[in-house]
Amino acid sequence: MTALEPIIAAVLGSGLTAGIVWLVQLLNAKKIIKYGTVVSRAYDIIDPLLESNMKSWKGSDVEFAIELAVHSVSDGEITPTEMKEIVREISARWLPAIAADKVRKYVTADTVPSELKAAEVLAKVVNNEDNKDAAIATVKTLLKNG
Helix, strand or coil, X not given: CCCHHHHHHHHHHHHHHHHHHHHHXXXXXXXXXXXXXXXXXXXXXXXXXXXXXXXXXXXXXXXXXXXXXXXXXXXXXXXXXXXXXXXXXXHHXXXXXXXXXXXXXXXXXXXXXXXXXXXXXXXXXXXXXXXXXXXXXXXXXXXXXX
């Protein structure tokens, strides 16, 4: 019996760890689903924003840019804690290859998409060339008018 106890403990420990990891992933997925529309619209701005500025920005600039994009597309009812969670999830899930494809489609479009214009406006805020509140208002107007 004493030879089986360490094996049983290891199996139980790894099973418990796997269960906790699964639960955390499930809870994060539910948060993303809850804010799915906001996240989807934010990615439409974030992709060109990060694609064109990633090399010149540091990590805090990237997070600030993502936060600006989320704030620009949200309804204003996201709490600061929820905002941090959304920004963290978007940061973790952003894929440069998908962003490059999306930007290529934006650039080859007949007219300049409002998302690309919004990305340019928010980039000015991150680069300290524009006011945050004014830029967010401009982006909201751009997105509303399509």
